[in-house]
Amino acid sequence: xxxxxxQNPLFQVLFFLIVSIVIGxxxxxxxxxxxxxxxxxxxxxxxDDLLSDIAGESVLKAIDLEQARKFYFExxxxxxxxxxxxxxxxxxxxxxxxxxxxxxxxxxxxxxGKDRSIVxxxxxxxxxxxxxxxxxxxxxxxxxxFVFVGGWSEWKEAGYFIE
Amino acid sequence: MKFxxxxxxxxISFRLIIGGILVFASFDKIGSPDDFARDIANYHILPxxxxxxxxxxxxxxxxxxxxxxxxxxFVNGAALLSMGLMGIFILAIGSxxxxxxxxxxxxxxxxxxxxxxGKIAENAVYFAFSWLVFKRGGRWxxxxxxxx
Numbered sequence: 001x002x003x004x005x006x007q008n009p010l011f012q013v014l015f016f017l018i019v020s021i022v023i024g025x026x027x028x029x030x031x032x033x034x035x036x037x038x039x040x041x042x043x044x045x046x047x048d049d050l051l052s053d054i055a056g057e058s059v060l061k062a063i064d065l066e067q068a069r070k071f072y073f074e075x076x077x078x079x080x081x082x083x084x085x086x087x088x089x090x091x092x093x094x095x096x097x098x099x100x101x102x103x104x105x106x107x108x109x110x111x112x113g114k115d116r117s118i119v120x121x122x123x124x125x126x127x128x129x130x131x132x133x134x135x136x137x138x139x140x141x142x143x144x145x146f147v148f149v150g151g152w153s154e155w156k157e158a159g160y161f162i163e
Numbered sequence: 164m165k166f167x168x169x170x171x172x173x174x175i176s177f178r179l180i181i182g183g184i185l186v187f188a189s190f191d192k193i194g195s196p197d198d199f200a201r202d203i204a205n206y207h208i209l210p211x212x213x214x215x216x217x218x219x220x221x222x223x224x225x226x227x228x229x230x231x232x233x234x235x236x237f238v239n240g241a242a243l244l245s246m247g248l249m250g251i252f253i254l255a256i257g258s259x260x261x262x263x264x265x266x267x268x269x270x271x272x273x274x275x276x277x278x279x280x281g282k283i284a285e286n287a288v289y290f291a292f293s294w295l296v297f298k299r300g301g302r303w304x305x306x307x308x309x310x311x
Contacts, residue, residue: 006308009297012240016231020224028196028219035196035219038212039204083265128205128266135201 042131045146059144060134063119065158068148071119072160077108079137081122081129082152092121092155093163098133105140117144124153168295171303177292178232181245184289185229188271192222202269206255207262222271224248232296235305242297249290256282 005011028034045061063071072078078095080087087097098104098120108118118137122130134145148155156162167173192199200218203209209217224244231241252270259266259278268278276282 006237007239009239009243012237013243014240015237016224016227016240016244019227020220023227024220024223027193027223033197035200035215037215037219039200039215041211126207126264128201132198132201132205135197 042147042149049144049146057143058138059146060138061146062149063146065148065150065154067146068119068121068150068155069158069160071117071146076117076119077112078119078121078148079104079108079133080152081120081133082127086123086152090156090162091152093161095121095163101133101136105137105142108137108142114140114142115144117146118142119146119148121148121151121155124151125149127151169298169300171301174296174299174301175303177296178235178238181289181292181296182229182232182241184272185225185245185248186233189222189226189229191271192218192269193226196222199269199271202267205264205266205269206259207264208255208258225271236307238302238305239297242293245293246290246297249286249293252286253283253290256286 028037042060042062045059045063045067049059049061068078072092078092079098080091080095081098082091084097084099087095091097096104096107108114120130120134120137122128130147130149130151134147137145196215196218199222200214203214203217204211225248228241228244228248231237232245256268256278260280260283264278266278268276268282270276270282
C-alpha cells in the first residue's frame with residue numbers, strides 16, 4: 001500500500017513541494033540576510049531624509065517628481081538605470097549612465113564619497129532597474145539613495161529639461 | 164514503435180541535463196533571495212509583495228527536483244514539476260516580451276541574461292526533455308520508489 005502511494009506522481013509532486021517549502025522557510029528564518037515573507041514597497045522620503053546631507057544610517061527611499069526636481073537643482077547626482085540605448089536617446093541632464101556597475105560605484109565614490117545623496121531612476125512606475133541599482137549601491141556601502149519612482153517618463157511629461 | 168529518445172542512454176542524459184541545470188540555477192537564487200525577489204517583481208505578474216514567498220521557495224524546489232532527477236528519487240514527480248516550472252517560465256518570459264519589458268530574466272544561469280525569444284526556446288527544450296523523462300518506458304538508475 002505504502003509502495004503504491006509512493007509510486008503516485010501526485011504524491012511525489014507533493015513530497016517535493018512540502019520539502020521545498022519547509023527548507024525554504026527554515027533557511028530564510030535562519031539566515032542573517034533573511035527577507036520578509038511579503039515584500040514591502042519603498043517608503044516615500046520625508047523632509048528630514050531630504051534635508052540631511054550626511055546620512056547617519058543607510059537610507060533607501062522613494063521620491064516623487066517634485067522631490068526629484070528639488071534634488072536636481074541641488075546638484076545631486078542622478079544615475080540613469082536604463083540600458084545604454086535608451087540613455088543615449090534621452091536622459092535627465094547630467095545623469096550618469098550605469099552600464100558598468102563597478103566603474104559607476106568607483107566614480108561615485110571618487111566624486112562624492114559614500115555619504116552623499118544619489119538619485120536613481122529608470123523608465124517609470126513599471127520598471128525595476130532603478131530599485132535594483134539602488135539596492136546594489138546600498139550593498140556597496142552608499143548610504144543615501146533615493147529612487148525617483150516616476151522616472152524618465154514622468155520627468156519628460158512634466159516638460160523639464162532633457163538632454 | 165520506440166523512438167531513440169526513449170532509450171536508456173537518452174533518458175539518463177536528459178535527467179542529468181535538466182537536473183544539472185536546475186541545481187545550478189538554484190545556487191545563485193538561494194544565495195541572494197532579495198535579488199531574485201526583485202527579478203520576479205520586475206515581471207509584474209504576481210500581486211505585489213508575494214514575490215518574496217516565491218523567492219524563498221522556488222530555488223529550493225529547483226534544487227530538490229534537480230537532485231531528484233540526478234539521483235533518481237521520485238523521477239516522475241520531479242519530471243512533472245520540471246515541466247510545470249518550464250511552462251511557467253515560458254509564459255512569464257513571453258508575457259514580458261509582449262509587454263515590451265527589457266528585463267533580466269532571473270534565470271540564475273548567467274549574470275545579466277535578459278528575457279528574449281532565445282530564453283523561451285531554451286525553456287521549451289527543457290520542457291520537452293522533462294516530458295520525455297516522464298513518458299520513459301523503463302527505470303534506469305532510480306533509487307525510489309523501489310519497483311516500477
